[in-house]
Amino acid sequence: MNKTHAKAALSAAGIAMTAALLASCATAPTPQQVDEATQQVLKSSFSEQGIAKMDRLAPDASNQACSEAAGKPLDEKLAKSIEEANMKTVKLPSDGKYLGSWAEGEKIAQNGRGLTWTDKPGEANGGSCYNCHQISKAELSFGSIGPSLYNYGKLRGVSDPASAESKPIVDYTWGKLWNAKAYNACSDMPRFGHAAILNEQQIRDVMALLLDPNSPVNK
Amino acid sequence: MKSSLFGLAALAAIAALPLTAAAQKTTAEGIAEYRAMLADGNPAELYEAKGESLWKEARGPKKASLEKCDLGKGPGVVKGAFVELPRFFADTQRVQDLESRLLTCMEQLQGFNAGEIAKTRFGAGEQKTIESLVAYISGESRDLAFNVPQSHAKEKLMYEVGKKVFYLRGGPYDFSCASCHGEDNKRVRLQDLPNLTKQPGAGVGFGSWPAYRVSSGDLWSMQRRLNDCYRQQRFPFPGYASDATIALGVYMGVNSKAGVSIAPALKR
Numbered sequence: 354m355n356k357t358h359a360k361a362a363l364s365a366a367g368i369a370m371t372a373a374l375l376a377s378c379a380t381a382p383t384p385q386q387v388d389e390a391t392q393q394v395l396k397s398s399f400s401e402q403g404i405a406k407m408d409r410l411a412p413d414a415s416n417q418a419c420s421e422a423a424g425k426p427l428d429e430k431l432a433k434s435i436e437e438a439n440m441k442t443v444k445l446p447s448d449g450k451y452l453g454s455w456a457e458g459e460k461i462a463q464n465g466r467g468l469t470w471t472d473k474p475g476e477a478n479g480g481s482c483y484n485c486h487q488i489s490k491a492e493l494s495f496g497s498i499g500p501s502l503y504n505y506g507k508l509r510g511v512s513d514p515a516s517a518e519s520k521p522i523v524d525y526t527w528g529k530l531w532n533a534k535a536y537n538a539c540s541d542m543p544r545f546g547h548a549a550i551l552n553e554q555q556i557r558d559v560m561a562l563l564l565d566p567n568s569p570v571n572k
Numbered sequence: 573m574k575s576s577l578f579g580l581a582a583l584a585a586i587a588a589l590p591l592t593a594a595a596q597k598t599t600a601e602g603i604a605e606y607r608a609m610l611a612d613g614n615p616a617e618l619y620e621a622k623g624e625s626l627w628k629e630a631r632g633p634k635k636a637s638l639e640k641c642d643l644g645k646g647p648g649v650v651k652g653a654f655v656e657l658p659r660f661f662a663d664t665q666r667v668q669d670l671e672s673r674l675l676t677c678m679e680q681l682q683g684f685n686a687g688e689i690a691k692t693r694f695g696a697g698e699q700k701t702i703e704s705l706v707a708y709i710s711g712e713s714r715d716l717a718f719n720v721p722q723s724h725a726k727e728k729l730m731y732e733v734g735k736k737v738f739y740l741r742g743g744p745y746d747f748s749c750a751s752c753h754g755e756d757n758k759r760v761r762l763q764d765l766p767n768l769t770k771q772p773g774a775g776v777g778f779g780s781w782p783a784y785r786v787s788s789g790d791l792w793s794m795q796r797r798l799n800d801c802y803r804q805q806r807f808p809f810p811g812y813a814s815d816a817t818i819a820l821g822v823y824m825g826v827n828s829k830a831g832v833s834i835a836p837a838l839k840r
Contacts, residue, residue, distance in 0.1 A: 380725070387732040394733050395740075398816030402809035409743040409808055416741035423739040424754050424769070468744050468806045484760050496760045498752065534746075543745040550744055 402470040415439060419539035427538055435538035442547045443528045443535055451523050451560055452514055458562030459569070461555050462488055468550065478550050480559055485541070488562065489569040498541055506564040507571040514564045526563055530556050616707050616784040616836035619791045623708025626701055632682030641677035643670070643709065654713035655833050658821045660724040667730045669821040671795045672813035674705055690812040694796045703791045706782045710835035717832055718775060720825035727822065730815075734823025737816050738768070743806040749820070751805075753777065763840075768824050775831015778824040783837040791836065794821060 382390070401407050412420055415435045418427060427435070464479025466472065482488055485498035488505075505526075511519045528535055531546030545551040551559070562568050627638045627650070643653035644661070658669040664676055675686040678698070689698045722728055741748040752760060753768040766777030781794040798817050802810045810817055 382725070382729045382732055386729065387736060390729055391733045391736040394737070394815040394819055398811050398814035399808040400811065405743070405806060405808045407808050409806065410740075412740070412742055416746055420736075420739050420741045420748065423735065424750055469803050470809060494761045496758070498758050498760065498765075541747075541751050543747075548744045548746070 404468065404472060404474050405470050415534050415538060422539065432538040436535055439532045439538075439544070439547070440528070440535040442544075443531045444546065444553075445524075445527065446553060446557065451527055451557065452565060453554060453557030453561050455558070455561040455565045455568035455570070457555075458558035458560070459489065461551065461559055462562060463492075477552075477555070480545065480551055480555070481543075482559070490572070491569060502563060503570060505570055506566065506568070511564050511571075512566055514566075519564075523560075523564060526560060527556070530559060614784055614836070614838045616711075616782070616791055616838065619704045619707035619784070620711040620836065621708075623704035623706070623711075626704050627708060632678065632684045634681065634683035636681045636683075638674075638677050638681060638705070640681055641674070643673055650709055650712045652713055652716055654710045654835065655716045655718045656720060658727075658730070658818050658825060659721050660726050665726075667724075667726050667818060667822060669794065669813070669818045670706055670709060671702060671793055672818060674702055675813055694792075694799070695790055703782070703793060706793045707791055707836040710782050710833065713833050714835070715832055717830050718779065718825060718828040720822065720829070722826055730819045730822040731826050733815075734819035734821070737819050738823055745806050747805045749801065749805075768827060770827055771829070771831055774824055774827035778821075778828045779831050779833045779835060780837045780839060782835055783839040785839045787840055792839070 395410055399407065399410060415438070418431055418435060426432075461480040462482035465481040465484055467476065467478025467481075472478075482502075483492055483495045485496040487495045487497075487501040487503050490503055506514070506522075509522045511522055513519060514523055525536075529542075530551075532544045533540040533542035534544060543550055545559075546553070546556055562570055565571070627641075630637050640647045642648075642661070642663075643650065644656055644659045645651075645653050654670060657673070658667050660667050661673065661676075666672075668676065675689060678684040678689065678701075679686040684698060689702070692699045695703070722731060738749040739754075741751075748754075749768070752758065752765050753773075756767045756773065758765045758767075767773030768777050778794075781792060781797045783792055783797075784790075785792045795812055795817060798820060799810055799812075802808075
């Protein structure tokens with residue numbers, strides 16, 4: 354079978370033909386065959402359950418690029434364009450107030466619940482922060498997927514979060530919590546504000562946990 | 573029996589130790605310690621024994637045993653089958669893992685409805701039978717090295733699909749399997765996370781299931797473990813013995829090559 358012929362046969366007969374060809378010669382599948390088979394497998398394997406609908410499998414442009422990279426670093430240009438697109442989604446606090454209560458923030462950081470098959474729509478979610486980060490020194494059960502956040506504000510010289518000199522760090526921290534992919538295209542961190550995992554007040558409270566000089570994080 | 577009861581009590585005592593003690597050694601060391609302590613009393617042994625009798629017992633609408641079930645090494649051959657699964661089966665023209673293959677055998681030989689069993693919740697009805705069967709079958713490959721085949725084109729395709737599925741980011745948290753299992757030496761809370769993309773992590777992670785899970789007091793199969801991963805990933809619901817879960821099994825199993833199976837293991 355010549356090349357053109359093979360192409361025509363493939364597009365005409367579709368996946369059944371692809372499978373037959375695959376079975377007859379034990380060569381590695383082409384990227385296109387893998388993509389087609391993956392889409393079929395996902396469609397046939399998953400079903401919606403509670404609030405977890407099938408659209409959760411449809412990646413946005415950022416997730417698409419990072420999934421395809423399969424753990425390898427992205428092309429610099431592509432990474433930059435993803436970061437810029439995510440940066441545009443960052444919403445600053447509507448009343449200009451960036452910090453809430455660190456005690457509430459600590460509860461949110463401890464809480465790993467939310468958005469699973471059994472959670473109800475509209476319920477307040479946790480931030481799952483300790484799953485991946487060291488935060489307060491008192492908590493020994495912390496994960497290591499993300500960097501340590503102990504002394505987060507102190508290490509960045511934030512003694513008064515309301516001061517002009519603290520503004521860049523305060524803005525950056527808000528942005529990172531709202532949409533971590535604005536700063537790192539394939540960050541492992543969920544986009545808490547952008548994906549509506551946490552609401553504005555919850556983000557203020559986590560901000561206080563990280564930046565309030567009286568928070569145990571900065572002691 | 574006496575030793576398993578003692579073992580469980582000791583395990584409960586370890587679980588109740590203050591975190592200061594836990595922090596002095598890694599979770600892996602702690603887990604290895606209580607595995608050693610329970611070496612003679614892993615409750616999975618009870619499932620293994622039950623699984624062996626269920627394998628040989630005439631059951632189902634056709635009143636037949638599973639002794640003619642082909643797990644890949646010929647009808648009735650159990651020894652060594654587990655460390656070569658998932659693999660391609662000519663009769664179904666599919667790549668199947670242990671549990672999807674058991675469904676096929678239970679349907680063809682015993683007359684059960686595989687679709688109904690797949691829909692049954694974990695730990696109930698015939699799912700309990702499968703828990704015991706996977707304990708028995710995996711136990712018959714204890715201490716053998718994983719050697720999941722990649723000779724058939726469909727096995728190769730499933731490996732590549734499994735890799736895609738492993739790296740697929742989705743859901744409101746943007747997680748993929750790789751978010752937790754793509755790097756060495758990571759933890760969620762105090763739980764060490766095996767890197768499933770290569771050895772030795774893949775063998776340690778993939779080779780730990782089926783396992784008796786102390787926190788739920790039940791034997792968990794790989795299908796049940798993957799189901800819980802997807803719940804935590806906030807993905808839609810993965811079908812029992814569905815191709816996505818089988819593809820992940822191929823990806824993890826092939827990456828485990830030469831790792832030694834300790835299943836059915838004991839997990840916290």
